[in-house]
Amino acid sequence: MINILGIESSCDETSAAVIQNGKCLSNIIAEQKVHEQYGGVVPELASRAHQQNIVPVVDAALKKAKIHKTELSAIAFTKGPGLMGSLLVGTSFSKGLSLGLNIPLIEVNHMQAHILAHFINKLDGLTPSFPFLCLTVSGGHTQIVRVNDYLKMEVIGETTDDAAGEAFDKAAKILKLPYPGGPLIDSYAKEGNAMAFSFPKISVPELNYSFSGLKTAFLYFIKDGIRKDEKFIEKNLADICASYQQAIVSTLLIKLEKAIDQTGISQIAIAGGVSANSGLRNSLLQLQETKNVKVFLPPFEYCTDNAAMIAITGYYKFLQNNFTTQSVTASARWNL
Ligand code: KG4
Ligand code: ZN
Secondary structure, three states: OOOOOOEOOOOOOOEEEEEEOOEEEEEEEOHHHHHHHOOOOOHHHHHHHHHHHHHHHHHHHHHHOOOOOHHHOOOEEEEOOOOOOHHHHHHHHHHHHHHHHOEEEEEEEEHHHHHHHHHHOOOOOOOOOOEEEEEEEEOOOEEEEEEEEEEEEEEEEEEEOOHHHHHHHHHHHOOOOOOOOOOHHHHHHHHOOOOOOOOOOOOOOOEEEOHHHHHHHHHHHHHHHHHHOHHHHHHHOOOOOHHHHHHHHHHHHHHHHHHHHHHHHEEEEOOHHHHOOOOHHHHHHHHHHHOOOEEEEOHHHHOOOOHHHHHHHHHHHHOOOOOOOOOOOOOOOOHH
C-alpha cells in the first residue's frame, strides 16, 4: 500500500488529503471566509489562517481516511507557485512531519497538480491519454500545457497579464459581489442572455492570452451604464454576467482550438478553479461535437484548490523515487 498525505496551502485554502494507491480516501478543505469583504486574498491574513487550520485539517484528513500517521509512505506538499507566506506554512509543517515520522518528502508544483487531478481515482477510458493538451485556468494562471507524461509537461501558451480567474474576480468586485466572484458570475450567468452586451475580443500573438484589456473595458462599460441609469447593475445583472462570461470563454476557446490545430493533439482537458465554470464546460462539450476531439472535464471537487491533487502528484513522484530533502524551501514563482 502506498499512502500519500498531500498538503496544500498556496493561496487561501488549507487542505490535506490521503491518496492510497491513486485512490482518494479523504480530501479536507478549510476555506478562509475572512477575504470575502476585501475583494481579494489578503496575504497576511491568509498565512495566519493557514497556521490555525493546518493541524486540525491534517488530523481530519487522516481520521476520515482511517489511516494512522505511522502508515503514511510519504508527505507531498505544495512548494509553489503561490503566496510566499501561505506556502511557508504548508512547507514547514510538511518538513517537520516528514522528519518526525522519518518518511520521504515530495515537493509538488501546484499547476502540475491541477492537471494531474484528472488521475485521482483513475478509471480507464475516463482519463486522458498522453499526449494531451490541458487548458489550466485558475486565479493566478492561464496556460495551455502540452502534457507528454505524468511528470513531463510544457507550457505552449499563457497569459501575458491577468489570469482568467482574475478577470472573473475583478469584474465581480466592480459589480460589488464578494470574493471569489467567479462562481457567483457563473450562477447569475445561467439566468442571463450572453448576447445582451458585447465586449472587445483582445488578441495577442501565438497561443498567448491577455485579459487586462477586457477587465478595463468592463469597468468603463459599467461606469457608462451607471451614468445613464444608477440601477444599471441591478436591472441587468444576469445579462451582464452572461455576456462577460461568454467573452472570457470564447477568448479561452480561440487559442485552445488554435493549439489543437497546431499540435494535432485530440485529447483535451481543462483544469484549475475556472474549469468549474459551466459556460466553459459547455463550450468544451460543444467543441467535442464540432472538432474531432475527446474532452475531459475534472470532477467539480477537484477543480478549485485541494490537497487530493497534491497527493496524486506525490503518488506519481513516489513511484519514480522523486523525493526532496529537508533543505527544500517554498517558491512563490515556479514554472512548470
Ligand atoms: O485553482 P484555484 O482554486 O486557485 C488558484 O490556484 O488560483 O482557482 C480559483 C479561481 C478564482 O479566480 C475563482 O473565482 C475561480 O477560480 N472560479 C471560477 C468558478 N469557480 C472558481 N470562475 C468561474 N466560474 C466558476 N464556477
Ligand atoms: Zn490552484
